[in-house]
Amino acid sequence: MQTRANALGIVGVVIEGKCRDVVELDSVPNIPVFATGTSTLGASGYLKVAEVGQPVHLNVGKYGGPSREWQVVVENGDLIMADIDGVVRIPKNRVEDVLRICQDAVRRDEKCKEAVADGMTIFDAFKKFRQS
Numbered sequence: 001m002q003t004r005a006n007a008l009g010i011v012g013v014v015i016e017g018k019c020r021d022v023v024e025l026d027s028v029p030n031i032p033v034f035a036t037g038t039s040t041l042g043a044s045g046y047l048k049v050a051e052v053g054q055p056v057h058l059n060v061g062k063y064g065g066p067s068r069e070w071q072v073v074v075e076n077g078d079l080i081m082a083d084i085d086g087v088v089r090i091p092k093n094r095v096e097d098v099l100r101i102c103q104d105a106v107r108r109d110e111k112c113k114e115a116v117a118d119g120m121t122i123f124d125a126f127k128k129f130r131q132s
Contacts, residue, residue, distance in 0.1 A: 034082045
């Protein structure tokens, strides 16, 4: 599956479900895979493509587990950011706002790091630089 994704130019995969062959997946460069868990079962015979270019509905519950408590709809053009800590959907019409907010947060964190390195307590640095 990852070989096909690579051939299609896909730059990452988010799965609301389990995946297998985690070590092999990690060894393929430039296509990170994020899933809610792992399994010994493969996709053969269990999964098929139903639609392409349609919104994807992800059901997320407490602690990221599947649930009907909260639903995230990923639309065409939305930005997906993912790293080892998790996956976030940014609606295409909010990308500029989120980018500005994130850049501001990074600047505030840098000021906190510098202040702590200069002897300020982390509590005081957060109070000084992280309050809006």
